[in-house]
Amino acid sequence: MKELISQMAKALVDHPEQVSVTxxxxxxxxxxxxxxxxxxLGKVIGKQGRTAKAMRTILSAxxxxxxxxxxxxxxx
Numbered sequence: 001m002k003e004l005i006s007q008m009a010k011a012l013v014d015h016p017e018q019v020s021v022t023x024x025x026x027x028x029x030x031x032x033x034x035x036x037x038x039x040x041l042g043k044v045i046g047k048q049g050r051t052a053k054a055m056r057t058i059l060s061a062x063x064x065x066x067x068x069x070x071x072x073x074x075x076x
Contacts, residue, residue, distance in 0.1 A: 001070050004062060005032050008055055013040035029069045032059070036074075044074060 002023045010016035013036050020035040036044050045052045056072050063070040 001030065001032060001059060001062060001066075005034055005055065005059065005072065008058070009034055009036060009044060012043050012051065013037065014043070015040055029071060031071050031073055033073050033075045035076075038076070041074070041076065 002021050006019060006021045009019045009021070013019060015037040018035075018037040018040070022033045022035075024031045024033065034044070043051070044055075046054075052072070052074060059070050059072050
């Protein structure tokens with residue numbers, strides 16, 4: 001899941017070398033934290049949060065397949 005989010009974020013931003021993805025694993029839920037350059041944050045969020053919502057939807061569908069819950073957080 002970490003690699004999936006990383007690939008999507010790198011395709012969206014102007015500075016792909018500054019994309020950082022960390023995963024905090026719990027018992028049933030994993031939190032995936034996405035950090036991008038400050039000037040790229042708007043591109044990852046998108047208009048009215050549509051891009052971020054789409055990334056969360058894809059992550060949700062992929063996590064359902066492995067029967068584990070994943071949550072995406074955008075960290076400034």
